Amino acid sequence: MKTLPDAGFPGGNIAVESVEGNAIRVKPDLRDTEGVWFYWCFRMQAAADSVYRFVFDRRVIGVRGPGVSLDGGMTWRWLGADAVDGNTFAYTFPGENRDVRFSFGMPYQQSDLERFMAGLRNDERVAAETLCSSRKGRAVERVRFGRLDGGAAFRALLTCRHHACEMMANYALEGIMIETLSDSEDGRWLQRHVEFAAVPFVDKDGVEDGDQGKNRRPHDHGQDYGLDTVYPEPAALRVWTEGWLDGRPAVALDLHCPGPRGNFHESVLFPCRVRSPENWARMAPFFAALEKGQSGVLAYRRSDGEDFFTWDGKPYRPPERLRGFSPWAETLPGMRFAAPLEIPYANANGREVNQETARAFGRDLARALCRSLSAD
Numbered sequence: 001m002k003t004l005p006d007a008g009f010p011g012g013n014i015a016v017e018s019v020e021g022n023a024i025r026v027k028p029d030l031r032d033t034e035g036v037w038f039y040w041c042f043r044m045q046a047a048a049d050s051v052y053r054f055v056f057d058r059r060v061i062g063v064r065g066p067g068v069s070l071d072g073g074m075t076w077r078w079l080g081a082d083a084v085d086g087n088t089f090a091y092t093f094p095g096e097n098r099d100v101r102f103s104f105g106m107p108y109q110q111s112d113l114e115r116f117m118a119g120l121r122n123d124e125r126v127a128a129e130t131l132c133s134s135r136k137g138r139a140v141e142r143v144r145f146g147r148l149d150g151g152a153a154f155r156a157l158l159t160c161r162h163h164a165c166e167m168m169a170n171y172a173l174e175g176i177m178i179e180t181l182s183d184s185e186d187g188r189w190l191q192r193h194v195e196f197a198a199v200p201f202v203d204k205d206g207v208e209d210g211d212q213g214k215n216r217r218p219h220d221h222g223q224d225y226g227l228d229t230v231y232p233e234p235a236a237l238r239v240w241t242e243g244w245l246d247g248r249p250a251v252a253l254d255l256h257c258p259g260p261r262g263n264f265h266e267s268v269l270f271p272c273r274v275r276s277p278e279n280w281a282r283m284a285p286f287f288a289a290l291e292k293g294q295s296g297v298l299a300y301r302r303s304d305g306e307d308f309f310t311w312d313g314k315p316y317r318p319p320e321r322l323r324g325f326s327p328w329a330e331t332l333p334g335m336r337f338a339a340p341l342e343i344p345y346a347n348a349n350g351r352e353v354n355q356e357t358a359r360a361f362g363r364d365l366a367r368a369l370c371r372s373l374s375a376d
């Protein structure tokens with residue numbers, strides 16, 4: 001029985017500091033992160049009905065408590081804020097011996113993508129491909145879906161995990177695929193007019209190794225689109241995308257998750273108005289379609305993005321030799337708009353973010369793409 005927190009599985013991340021009775025001091029394993037970040041994920045077994053307290057070194061428990069999984073990381077629920085006291089949460093282990101996983105969020109790994117893709121194996125509107133190999137030799141997945149015969153009027157590029165820990169984005173990506181391939185009116189329009197390409201894990205090694213990924217040294221994957229490039233995935237994505245688009249009409253969404261809590265970290269946000277007002281203006285029909293057509297699972301408010309300035313409140317200054325994904329994608333011929341999208345980990349304007357609601361919000365995103373592109 002593993003009676004200590006253990007991170008020896010894909011996505012695992014924890015550093016155990018000390019054990020005093022049923023109180024275990026732990027902290028996120030920062031590895032090559034510049035500064036601090038808040039991702040952690042561990043599993044543990046303990047005697048039936050025993051109560052443990054997990055004491056973190058700082059505030060790294062989300063606003064609805066930790067994510068908990070009793071089935072090896074397939075399904076997750078929030079333990080709830082009531083289980084949390086400052087930097088500590090308490091948990092009563094179930095009445096049978098089994099692994100319980102805990103995490104800051106609701107981890108989404110290669111195995112989750114494989115399970116989702118298995119359901120689409122014989123669907124000719126879906127092509128499972130490989131973008132490149134990661135530094136550690138892992139295959140980096142690329143999934144194309146929608147209209148794949150080359151005749152689509154629009155192309156849409158979707159990316160997740162430029163920052164390895166930001167897993168809630170992947171549930172939204174599943175939702176975008178589900179809606180696009182569905183028999184709804186919007187789905188059928190998307191199948192006729194849009195060829196999508198998605199890279200579900202840009203920092204593939206970071207995702208599987210359980211890294212923070214955000215603010216990785218010397219810079220993270222999200223900033224690898226400028227002159228100083230170091231990672232194989234953004235390099236491969238740049239080359240492939242330029243050939244794939246070839247100047248045709250396109251949009252790009254780069255799905256992220258924000259910080260753990262607080263202003264702008266608990267709302268669905270496109271944080272790019274200040275950096276590129278022209279791009280922002282071109283997004284207006286999409287924002288309007290998303291706000292009007294949303295199902296209400298997560299609350300999207302266009303005004304949140306309009307109110308957002310920069311994360312630190314200081315004027316935006318483009319870095320000299322680094323460039324983000326969206327600033328790069330914006331420059332591609334034919335690109336209507338390219339934007340980062342922040343999907344909060346647990347709370348979106350009061351609505352609960354979880355596997356199911358993030359997926360449903362992905363469907364909202366696909367419908368908004370349909371309704372804004374089809375109005376052209």
Ligand SMILES: [Zn+2]
Nearest residue numbers: 163166256257
């Ligand atoms: Zn991010």
